[in-house]
Amino acid sequence: MHIASSLLAILLASIGCVSSANGASQYAPKQPPLTTPWTDEVGTNPWPEYPRPQLQRSEWKNLNGIWRYENATSLQSVQQPPFGKHLSQEVLVPSCLESALSGIQGQYMLNSWFSTSFTVPKSWEKQRVLLNFGAVDYEATVFINGRKAGFHRGGYFHFTVDGTSHVSFDRENELLVFVHDPTDNGDSVIPIGKQTLHPSHIFYTPCSGIWQSVWVESAPANHITQLDIDANMHGEVSATVHSSQKSGTPVEVAVHERNSGEVVAYHQARSPHLYNVTVRMGADHVRSYTGFRSISKGMVDGVVRPLVNGEFQFLFGPLDQGYWPDGLYTAPNREAMVYDLKVLKKLGFNMVRKHVKIEPALFYQACDEMGFLVIQDMPALRQKAPNAKQQAEFSRQLELMVKQLKNYPSIMTWVIYNEGWGQLIDGYPEFGLTKHVKEIDPTRLVDSTSGWYDHGAGDFSDNHHYANPQCGTPFYSLDSSPYDPSRIGFQGEFGGLGSNVSINHLWNVQEAIDTIDQTYEIDESLAAWNYRSHILLGELEDQIRRFACSGGVWTQTTDVEGEVNGLLTYDRRLLRVDEMQWRADIMKLYDAGAARSHTYMPAF
Template identity: 70%
Template sequence: MRITNGLILLRLVALAVAQGSGTYSVKTPPLTTNWTFEVGTNPWPEYPRPQMQRSQWQNLNGIWRYENATSLNATSDPPFSQTLENEVLVPSCLESGLSGIMGSYALYSWFSTSFTVPSSWSGNQILLNFGAVDYEATVYVNGQQAGFNRGGYYQFTVDVTNATKFDEANELLVFVHDPTDSGDYVIPIGKQTLRPSHIFYTPCSGIWQSVWVEPAPANYITALDVNANMDGQVNVTVHSSSGAASPVSVTIYESGGEKAIATTNGTSDSPFQFTVSSTSLWSPDSPTLYNMSISFGSDTVRSYTGFRTISKGEVNGVVRPLLNGEPLFMFGTLDQGFWPDGIYTPPSREAMVYDLDVLKSLGFNMLRKHIKVENDLFYQACDQMGLLLIQDMPALRPLQGDQYLPNADQQAEFTRQLELLVNQHKSYPSIVTWVIYNEGWGQLIDGYPEFGLTDLVNSLDGTRLIDSTTGWFDHGAGDFSDNHHYANPQCGSPFYSIQSSPYDPARIGIQGEFGGIGQNVSIEHLWNNQAAINTINQTYEIDETIDAWNYRGHKLLTELKEQTEIYACSGGVWTQTTDVEGEVNGLLTYDRRVLRTNITQWKDDIQALYDALKSRSSNSTSTMRML
């Protein structure tokens, strides 16, 4: 791929050498959280993949070594058996304070560590797992290239059996290339940019999710697809490393216990179904989950599921989302998942869940995971807490005119990664909607590819709704007629702005983004970067006091309620969970130390939204037609 402004870029890359001193310590970022200096050197100790958990495993998180590289050509001479220049915390973003590096323009990087595999694992396949590496990773073990992965948001596994030595140190070396939005690269990056400015933020490069190694038999489970519906039917596909049909046994246990309530046998690598009687349904009000075990030859994994059905229907003449056959008002926040100390990587599971606890306590039943993919423990937490998820596909580079529209190869890569998103996350009960395009970013206008992509997503996962285009270029694809408007909502209504299409009564009316009202705070709670501070007044609306901010919030939520009572609104996404860098429009400040909301007021206003839809959907002449 051609790199424009090459001399400037090379100079910036040269300046991107690690700012660490060799020995790891947390770098103080422009803003800290209460968890920044509590992370320690053994972060994220939890098993990283809760829906396919093996009993034997070894966590490789902790202090690794890191060194900047200058180009892709670095892979022609890997630094085997060398001590790289700096210590770095894994998982973390190289640009973060938690990494100990806090670098910039980290386009090319080397990471190294060592691990010891016990001889008791011999005779098994040795699987090296990565939660996510941004953006391309080339993996070497003991001097041998073992694997390559492209895609900054997705987990991958490298079989390192042939390169592994038992009961002695194994050298692990990873080369990472993360172009972000350098040159003319057009890749899924979400809100990351090398040039942060207001609604675009500090990027994340490197190994930003957990790394672990585990043994598995010669023929082992590679993936597990589970969907359990409101009728008690469980649909399962167990994917194997051989791809050859083999016997599988699935057991489901009572909720919260280990008493088996259903066992069935099936065949791997093709779907099979069975029914469990008298199950409790999963919902935001009652997020009941059931543990599972799956046996495949000598491989056994643990998992879980929740029984629920997502669908749509016409209720009293309005198309609505349905959860377990009942009309549902989905109300949540735009959740960007950025942290001042970790950028993309939360300091800990406790910190990550704090945001979710705040949303749940205020009465939100949903969040829109905005053009980012989280680690698997995030989705497990939403499953456990009963938070519905609208999951975005990470967006391509935002348009500047038509300069960064994807070419055929870039569009094919976007499509491949969209498939990964769906396939790796379609077993989480909390996910109820997939989003393909956000506000036209990377969306080709000629030929309307969102129709084909919608069909693709539906073929991969027909159990959820699809929001093909959230905001802007809507040509009629998908299940939602989705409006974005700041600050006031325009939800399922006969009025709209030029940035969104008119409401389509054949689809679900939702306010995909609104609100965005800001309130400046003292420097103690701001991202203390002058360039970011200079953009604060680009926030959609600035309210000078907390009281004014809450007053405006009440007015806007009242408008959304009225559009639910009068028109055809079925949900809304408030911008946003937290401030991010130069944006000061969060319920929480970026450091999570100040909650702006008047709790009683917001809880009442949110409940009024649910009550409004319930009233519209359950009058004495109520009618429903499934779609």
């Protein structure tokens, strides 16, 4: 079946799209420069799971699937919406317009129109009708039945449009979305991570459009808009229930055992307050979940250490970029997304650094369920100094990130800046941003500047160095900063060893292939790659035993386009690592950390 569907996809891509009766070309995936084992499994009803696991409602409809698409000539096109018109092409939602799975595989997708239709059950007639978007890159203007219903800016964040006054019940409703995504075009300075209109080595193909799930649901007039839940190591749970209306509506919170469903805690209040978790506020009823853990720092044997539930355990994980050759920012399906985490878990990693990208909520749920800690980066401004307005927007979106993700127990650290990208060197804004993040979320650590321009802000003294580590050591290089013993010594990036494999596992784009030799080190065979990895992990172990190293980030989980330094190739079909060797080497890192953990002072 997979062979047949693959051949069909290639055939359709080669002959062009087929026209439907209404004049819009029918959806067919394009042929990507590289496939994955899940490329042919995507189909036309992608990502059927409820997309928001920490605030779930029972009455909902998934709007993912085949939508219509048309390029817009300019940003001003938003003033002339094509109401009632069949847009010229079909597109898969969610997907990046630049990806093969979208059926478009375009370039310079600066302005775009999307449309679909949906019905609202008559049984929702006395409810609010909430239209939810997991993420749209970068600006979205939403129209329902010919009227503007909402606007959102920020390519990584979920948002909700209340469509109640715009929809008709028990009949078709027209949904039209205008998307503007400048990426790094012209003078644009926005949070984009590693996206660029001109891909080259460590910067990649951009993602434009509706790249996370879309769904519609019903809720009462006074409904829960956000849950803030924190459960600490002492068994204490605090929750704040945000509502759509200011009122003293009674709130009931109950915490259940996930397997048995037995209620283990219950609370009732008349104000925003307070835990598998169920929450009732008046007529609204939602499901969530939480986990018991505390993140802090403390002095252990005279060294400042990160503490999880009051104890120091060495942190080790890969730089995890979350790119896919067939879907770019959007994994083919949940199975594919979780596959990466399963590989890492099997090798013995206990953490991932989610690098300058924010994933769908289901990624963080998977980390919670698998016991992974997450160091979460803010998507970076790309290598340009922002003006005051752009800096204010970066600050606003940083706040959105923390508020959106702070419920996930797996997240232990927020990273504000990576390697100086978009970081203002004058005035040191990272101090103010760090303070603001800790005000929003006092339960996590903050790595203010991961690599390069470190002026002393935050909880980490974070060094980047390739290929060998310099973690909490009395030596450093010009492109980083000396270890600061008043903060946690951390190796934010190292490794990056490259191994060029056959064209069958490479992103088959000549411009990317031409930059492979820009990798920090190229090893001529997998045996040499594993030997060099063993040496570097041995260096890190030695630094843990001798100096003040508390954690490390190995570059990286997978190859990405012209980068060939992954534990896995970009197609996820080849695992470079000698599994027995790597598991043993990683365990030695944890043993070295445990040997430095005999005594500790209270967290601070």
